[in-house]
Amino acid sequence: MPAAVLVSAALLVTGVAQTASAHEAPLRTLAGRADVRIGTAVDMTALAEDSTYRRTTAREFNSVTAENVMKWESVEPRRGAYDWSKADALVRFARAHGQAVRGHTLLWHNQLPSWLTTGVADGSISAAELRGILHDHITTEVKHFKGEIYQWDVVNEVFDDDGTLRNSIWLQQLGPSYIADAFRWAHAADPKAKLFLNDYNVEGINAKSTAYYELASRLRAEGVPVQGFGIQGHLGIQYGFPGDVSDNLARFAELGMQTAFTEVDVRMILPADAEKLATQATYFRGLLDACLATRGCKSFTVWGYTDKYSWVPGVFTGQGAATLMDEGFVTKPAYAAVREGLASGR
Ligand code: 9MR
Numbered sequence: 001m002p003a004a005v006l007v008s009a010a011l012l013v014t015g016v017a018q019t020a021s022a023h024e025a026p027l028r029t030l031a032g033r034a035d036v037r038i039g040t041a042v043d044m045t046a047l048a049e050d051s052t053y054r055r056t057t058a059r060e061f062n063s064v065t066a067e068n069v070m071k072w073e074s075v076e077p078r079r080g081a082y083d084w085s086k087a088d089a090l091v092r093f094a095r096a097h098g099q100a101v102r103g104h105t106l107l108w109h110n111q112l113p114s115w116l117t118t119g120v121a122d123g124s125i126s127a128a129e130l131r132g133i134l135h136d137h138i139t140t141e142v143k144h145f146k147g148e149i150y151q152w153d154v155v156n157e158v159f160d161d162d163g164t165l166r167n168s169i170w171l172q173q174l175g176p177s178y179i180a181d182a183f184r185w186a187h188a189a190d191p192k193a194k195l196f197l198n199d200y201n202v203e204g205i206n207a208k209s210t211a212y213y214e215l216a217s218r219l220r221a222e223g224v225p226v227q228g229f230g231i232q233g234h235l236g237i238q239y240g241f242p243g244d245v246s247d248n249l250a251r252f253a254e255l256g257m258q259t260a261f262t263e264v265d266v267r268m269i270l271p272a273d274a275e276k277l278a279t280q281a282t283y284f285r286g287l288l289d290a291c292l293a294t295r296g297c298k299s300f301t302v303w304g305y306t307d308k309y310s311w312v313p314g315v316f317t318g319q320g321a322a323t324l325m326d327e328g329f330v331t332k333p334a335y336a337a338v339r340e341g342l343a344s345g346r
Pocket residue numbers: 067068110111156200232263311
């Protein structure tokens with residue numbers, strides 16, 4: 001990072017610390033003391049159009065993840081024609097504000113470009129060709145961001161909840177070896193980035209998280225460069241708080257792996273009320289505390305921090321209020337809970 005960027009980032013942080021009273025220190029200041037990065041997914045349209053969003057993203061977080069713009073359909077909408085413009089804009093924003101960048105995601109079954117899914121479906125892309133396409137995609141994207149990304153979600157959501165491999169085009173066309181290949185190719189392209197598996201419904205110990213544990217053990221024994229387990233953390237208060245979260249993280253730490261919460265949000269059935277928001281706060285705090293209790297859990301990322309731009313209501317009808325701030329950027333009890341958790345440190 002150029003010295004000028006470091007200096008301006010340092011000024012920004014100290015400037016905030018000087019003008020804010022102790023209890024108003026932003027999350028990122030407290031996170032620094034707790035030796036964890038506090039991150040958010042970033043909506044690039046909101047970042048371009050909404051100055052409050054821009055200011056708050058810079059003030060509160062020291063890690064950012066592209067909510068959509070590093071996904072395959074976004075970076076290679078036409079075969080061979082890469083478009084890095086939005087992803088590069090996020091990396092520039094991050095540099096300007098002294099933020100680290102999580103890469104999301106290299107291989108998924110969703111948000112694939114239509115040239116790829118149609119080509120596989122109509123047989124014009126063979127399995128051998130698909131493997132080459134995947135190799136080129138991972139190599140090109142990881143090289144493009146080489147040195148800028150501290151953690152990459154290399155494979156995303158490859159297991160079903162019952163712990164069997166998801167029946168995606170990757171499994172169908174390439175067989176289970178695509179997972180090891182993806183990690184080897186990503187590592188060759190940027191040996192310093194930490195490479196993660198990433199999924200939802202793996203907060204506690206269950207069939208799915210155990211499948212990841214066994215996969216990670218096996219891959220690491222074979223020398224495959226898998227260094228992290230990302231737990232998305234999409235919860236809903238109507239389902240209860242998952243058990244054994246710390247024990248789950250601890251078993252990955254015992255393998256010598258990093259862990260991370262990568263997409264935390266806690267939805268509820270609307271309308272929100274004081275009781276639901278108080279419960280929500282304990283859920284955020286429960287995940288954060290598990291991270292802080294675990295060696296190697298170095299980042300805690302929320303999947304958006306304001307209800308104004310949350311993906312939740314669009315997907316779960318009648319649910320929402322899943323983030324740390326409401327639609328007017330007013331903090332909720334969950335924000336205070338995360339602050340207090342970070343302030344208490346490890
Ligand atoms: O938040 C993302 C939303 O804007 C997209 O429309 C959606 C498409 O599937 O993906 C959302 O992000 C997902 C993430 O990439 C992977 N884990 C689940 C997230 C929520 O669906």
